[in-house]
Amino acid sequence: MSATPHTLGELRQARLHTRPVKQEIRDNLVRKLQAGEPLFPGIIGYEDTVIPQLVNAILSRHNFILLGLRGQAKSRILRGLIDLLDEQIPAVPGCEIHDDPLAPLCAACRARIAREGDELPIAWLPRAARFVEKLATPDVTIADMVGDIDPIKAAQAGLNLSDELTMHYGLLPRANRGIFAINELPDLAGKIQVGLFNILQEGDVQIKGYPIRLKLDVMLVFTANPEDYTARGKIITPLKDRIGSEIRTHYPATRANAMAITRQEAWTERAGGLAVSVPDYVREVVEEVAFQARADRKVDKRSGVSQRLPITTLELVVSNAERRALANGEQVVVPRVTDLYAALPSITGKFELEYEGELKGAEQVARDLIRSAVGSVFTGMFEGQDTRSVVEWFDLGGSLPLADTTSADDVVKQARGVQGLVDLTMRAGLAGKPATTGAPFTASAVDFVLEGLYAQKKISRTDDRGYSAAEGAPRRTTRREEPAVEESFQIPGAKKKYYN
Ligand SMILES: [Zn+2]
Numbered sequence: 001m002s003a004t005p006h007t008l009g010e011l012r013q014a015r016l017h018t019r020p021v022k023q024e025i026r027d028n029l030v031r032k033l034q035a036g037e038p039l040f041p042g043i044i045g046y047e048d049t050v051i052p053q054l055v056n057a058i059l060s061r062h063n064f065i066l067l068g069l070r071g072q073a074k075s076r077i078l079r080g081l082i083d084l085l086d087e088q089i090p091a092v093p094g095c096e097i098h099d100d101p102l103a104p105l106c107a108a109c110r111a112r113i114a115r116e117g118d119e120l121p122i123a124w125l126p127r128a129a130r131f132v133e134k135l136a137t138p139d140v141t142i143a144d145m146v147g148d149i150d151p152i153k154a155a156q157a158g159l160n161l162s163d164e165l166t167m168h169y170g171l172l173p174r175a176n177r178g179i180f181a182i183n184e185l186p187d188l189a190g191k192i193q194v195g196l197f198n199i200l201q202e203g204d205v206q207i208k209g210y211p212i213r214l215k216l217d218v219m220l221v222f223t224a225n226p227e228d229y230t231a232r233g234k235i236i237t238p239l240k241d242r243i244g245s246e247i248r249t250h251y252p253a254t255r256a257n258a259m260a261i262t263r264q265e266a267w268t269e270r271a272g273g274l275a276v277s278v279p280d281y282v283r284e285v286v287e288e289v290a291f292q293a294r295a296d297r298k299v300d301k302r303s304g305v306s307q308r309l310p311i312t313t314l315e316l317v318v319s320n321a322e323r324r325a326l327a328n329g330e331q332v333v334v335p336r337v338t339d340l341y342a343a344l345p346s347i348t349g350k351f352e353l354e355y356e357g358e359l360k361g362a363e364q365v366a367r368d369l370i371r372s373a374v375g376s377v378f379t380g381m382f383e384g385q386d387t388r389s390v391v392e393w394f395d396l397g398g399s400l401p402l403a404d405t406t407s408a409d410d411v412v413k414q415a416r417g418v419q420g421l422v423d424l425t426m427r428a429g430l431a432g433k434p435a436t437t438g439a440p441f442t443a444s445a446v447d448f449v450l451e452g453l454y455a456q457k458k459i460s461r462t463d464d465r466g467y468s469a470a471e472g473a474p475r476r477t478t479r480r481e482e483p484a485v486e487e488s489f490q491i492p493g494a495k496k497k498y499y500n
Contacts, residue, residue, distance in 0.1 A: 008101050009118030011090055018089060018100050021130075021177055021219050022061035025084045029058050032084075040080045042264065043073055045257035046249070050077070053247045058084070062244025063200075065185065065222040067229055071306020072249040073261075074223040078133070078181045081221065085127035089177065093123035096169050097176040097216075098130070105176070105215060130178030132171050136188040142195045142207065146170045146214075149207050167212060172199065179219045186228035190236055196220075197239045227302055251294060251307065258287040261307055266314040274325055276318055276333040279441070281377055281430065281448055285337050286310045286317060288373035289347065298357030298365050309350035316343035320404060325440070328407035334440035336447035338404050340370045371455050378452025385427060387453060389420035394459045394469045400450070401466040411443035424449055 005011040019027065032039060039051060050066075054077065057064040066074040092099040092109045099109040101122055113120055134140070142148075147170040172180055182188065188196075199205045203215040222243065228234055229246075252258035262283070268276055293305040320342035321335040347369070348362040357365050394400075400414055415421045422442065430445035450467050453459045461467045 004124065005090065005122055007118060007122060008113065008116075008120040011101055011122055012118065016090065018102065018177075020217050021085075021179070022058075024086055025058055025081065025179075025219060026061055028084045028086065029055065040077060043077060043080065044261045044264065045252045045254070046073075046077075050247060050249055053245065057245035057247065060244060063220040063222075063242060064245040064247055065224055065229070065243050066247050066249050067224055067226040068249030069225060069251070069304025069306075071304065071308045072251060073307070074249055075133075075181075075183060077249075078179075078221050078223065079131065081179050081219075082127055082131050085130055085178070088124040088126050089130075090122045091125045091177075093121055097173045097214075098125055098178070100177065125177075130175075131181070132175035132178065133181045133183065134171050135183045136185055138187055138189055140188060140192055142170070142192055142205075143168075144170055145172055145192055146195050146199060146205055147173055147207060147212070149210055149212070151208050151210070154208075154210050167207075172196065172218065173214055173216060175218050176216045177218075179221060181221045181223075183223045184228075185222040185224045186231070186234040193236045193239045197236065197242060200242055201238070225302070251290075251304070252287075255284060255287050255291065258290065258307070258310065259283050262287065262310045262314055265307075265311045266318075268314060268318045270318075270322070273322060274331060274333045276322070277441075278314070278318065278335050279430070279444055279448075281381060282317065282335045282337055282339075282444070283314070284377045285340065285370075285373050286314045288376050289313065289340065289369050292369045292373050292376070293347075293351055296357075296365070296369065298354055298360065300352035300354055300357075303352045305351045309347060312346035312350075313340065313343040316346045324405050324407070327405060328409075330408060330440055332438065332440050334408070334444045336404070336444045337374050337451050338402075338447050340373075341367070342404060371451075374448075374451045375455030378448065378455060381430075382449075382452060385424065387424060387449075387458065390418060390424060390449070391453060391458045391470075393418045393420070394467065397469070399466055399468040402447070402450070406443075408439035408443035411446055412439045415442070415446040421446060421449065 005014045005016070018024075029039075033055070039055065040046075043051070054064075066077060068074050090101055092101050092104060092112065095104070095106060095109050097106055099105055101109075101113070101120060104110050104113060134145075148168045150168075185193075195205050199214060199216060200218075200220065204211055204213040206212070220243075226248065252261060268278060270276060287310050290305055290307070290310045293299050293309065294301075299305060317335045317339040318333065320339040321333045324330075325333045344363060344366050347366040351362075353360075353362060353365060360368075398418060400418065402411060402414065412422070425442065425445035425448075430441075430448060450459070450461075454461045454467065458470055459467050460470050
């Protein structure tokens with residue numbers, strides 16, 4: 001490989017042809033496909049759905065739009081296109097629209113090249129500088145998008161079609177020879193869409209009555225909520241016609257995919273802190289909350305439930321467990337499913353409620369979602385397990401006061417008093433595996449079983465009395481509860497959950 005050209009003369013000699021950006025992206029994609037390189041690393045669960053369509057759109061050199069609800073990795077996919085650009089391309093130094101030294105668009109660069117000839121220095125533009133992103137909002141103007149001119153200067157200069165000296169460039173010209181991503185396209189005012197279309201189709205646009213010519217080379221990519229996009233009148237037809245492919249994104253189809261995404265995105269390995277070990281059933285419950293929310297009629301389907309819900313929820317779950325471990329001097333952070341209640345602040349803000357949900361309130365809706373998520377995961381894992389002896393213990397009048405701050409040792413100590421409870425966690429393989437021994441793991445498993453039985457309505461739980469027998473369950477005896485035991489495990493300031 002010869003040395004990188006530093007002047008226009010060297011560039012001409014090197015015979016480096018610059019290609020239109022869509023051709024460049026296509027060429028690089030073809031090379032990756034031939035080499036069997038991974039495409040869009042970090043995008044999980046789209047291998048058989050979104051990625052093939054995306055590849056086809058790029059091979060076809062299309063502008064395209066990703067249609068999907070929030071939190072479906074749309075922006076991430078668009079940013080992933082950067083990897084398909086050449087590592088660097090030559091440009092005229094200082095040119096705001098990244099002019100190709102061999103084919104400059106703007107009058108300033110043409111004048112400069114005429115003046116300096118082969119001595120003109122060359123700048124090399126890295127690919128990250130060739131991606132421009134804009135969130136569409138109704139107040140975005142043509143000046144923001146395309147540019148603006150000073151009408152007085154324009155009049156003085158006798159501005160004509162090929163003279164852009166007085167132009168202040170907007171985002172689209174600045175994306176020249178690169179990728180321009182517009183998020184939430186339907187929020188862009190109709191007349192801005194017209195401007196966008198004109199510049200793409202005709203290469204010129206009128207600004208304040210002055211025609212401006214800009215033959216830009218841009219790959220345009222968009223995102224939109226599907227309903228907004230298809231709503232009549234939201235997108236002007238000629239612009240829609242210029243979008244070659246509409247690609248639908250989706251939420252993870254399986255719990256396993258969802259867990260893989262959250263595992264990748266959530267900040268759970270905390271450098272400088274205690275070791276963190278999140279049991280798989282906690283991860284499953286966290287995902288299941290999102291699955292349940294997406295299916296819940298109290299939650300607005302139109303706006304969706306972002307994958308950011310499980311991601312931030314898991315982070316708070318780990319933090320709550322970390323707080324407990326630090327307070328109790330424990331050496332390993334093992335989250336429990338009840339830590340999800342401490343994650344309500346990350347759940348309630350992640351969905352919009354339908355009227356029925358509004359009546360209940362976001363917090364209650366979230367609590368119900370957690371309970372039914374625990375129930376779903378627990379039922380799947382405890383299929384065929386005999387839980388009767390534990391339920392009977394509560395039916396006989398037993399009750400268990402536990403708080404999310406209760407130390408692992410205390411939880412295990414109390415659990416050992418409930419016949420069959422710790423055995424049940426062992427049988428289900430929740431605790432007792434070589435990698436998961438120790439009180440924090442057992443305590444987490446006990447907590448899962450109790451919450452699971454509560455979700456199945458086999459035992460009840462109240463904030464002031466904890467876990468106890470299910471409502472309406474026959475009391476086998478009139479054995480008295482033992483408040484003395486309960487008191488001994490009470491931690492000041494802790495919100496207790498009593499199981500009975
Ligand atoms: Zn230029």
